[in-house]
Amino acid sequence: FVESVAVARAAEASGADALVLATPYYFPAGQTELTGYVQRICDELPLPVMLYNMPSLTKVWFEPETLAKLSTIDRIIGIKDSSGDLDYFTRILQLKRLRPDWSIMIGPEAMLGEALDLGGDGGVAGGGNVLPQLFVDRYNAFRAGDQAEAARLQRRILDLQQIYEIGKYASRHIKATKCALSLVGICDDCMAEPFDRFRAPERQRVADILRASFPELIGDNP
Template sequence: MGSAVTNEASGQRVPPSSPISLQGIVPPLVTPLADRDELDHAGLQRLLDHVIEGGVAAVFILGTTGEAPSLSYRLRREMIAESVRIVGGRVPVLVGVTDTAYVETVNLAEYAAECGADAAVLTTPYYFPAGQTELTRYVQSITPKIPLPLMLYNMPGLTKVWFEIETLKQLSEIPSIIGVKDSSGDLEYFERLCQLKSIRTDWQVLIGPEALLPQAMALGGDGGVNGGANVMPSVFVDCYKALVAGDTEAVDAVLATILKFQEIYEIGKYASRHIKATKSALSLIGICEDLPADPFNRFLAPQREQVAEVLREIGVLGKGK
């Protein structure tokens, strides 16, 4: 990662160029499981081939959709090594490294770098809520120990702590931070986040909630980290391309499919339904099994049929299946 330089004419700090391009759709990959603490290698191969062939810009493993906090350290490492091997340089691989323990975060980032991953992703430490001063010092302290470009991940719904804009402004001085993924769903916050690109012109800002992709792009976002792209990557890629081209008719058509697909997230009564629905959909289209990590249970037959019906309506699943 290059260091920032100073423009001799203006005296202004010029940020380094980002080492990877994340403009487009970056699926937050599910972790296919064959059993408790057992990776489904064949399912992972099919899943990675599926999303890469669908045109995604990169893949993000061990995030929220990947159930990272529920996985053993051994399995996380296996997921990293296998994913990098299978991808084989076709697209960048981003690895979630967040842990409640500082040292485990560093250890995982070092392992990801050894395996050949392209970037690390770090959210706010969870369980014990950090104040913004503590959070700033934490990132400033840990970043030099992470031997990869780093994307910050704002996920206040689960970590209970925001990367506040002023905090990010301070952290923008760290050259190895290449951007932010925001899953808050707050478009006012997202707009202010995109304005930080005036300070760090190399930053890439991605939206999490997939239905907000058009609004996020209009505010200056660079793409989406959208869970639905596990299932139908080409649909999300088509949406992104239509947005870039300014083709409103194409955007409306593909967005209708995305919004219909989102009905699967309303199936079931627990907060885990988003992950269970995504894995159920992947199982139905023959990519990988639908087993989630403990403490979650997979959908029962009635819920699975509801997912199947949505997939049939949007043409992802054949009518006879």
């Protein structure tokens, strides 16, 4: 709690506009405990808060009933859902009745189109670090009602998804993203401990996928 507040204040001092708050992990919190935790920490945080539902890693969900209670907190401005459960996503969209101003975002890129069709506000996509314009164009095609273009761009997003199939651990998503970013010259692929970056064979597979589907990104670079 104390460390999270300190990090939030450091983020504010560095120019951040908002914060992301996931459920505490390791010992799973009950929903009553989770509600109290969010209420208490929001009183201490200096910026607007986006809740983050990532139960595959934290082992705890923001249940819809809990979110309804938390919707009374003005500092909370929405939620990103990375559960991959569209039934859950559909249920939390009903929170718009309580907080029309909330942004309800999807995490998994492959579900972006379905989430928009259901009434979601957009996505927070890891692939957007590599191909930001692709995701902006996909969103704009939806807003314009251009179904053919939206479908074409969604297929391009699915092409990018192939890099996440490389490797066997959950960390492969971050490794693949960092690897792709290094291949296009944006940043190094260094990973935080205890994770290793992709080795040469995996790196080559990422390069092959990008070169086949997005040759404008890396061309003939190794």
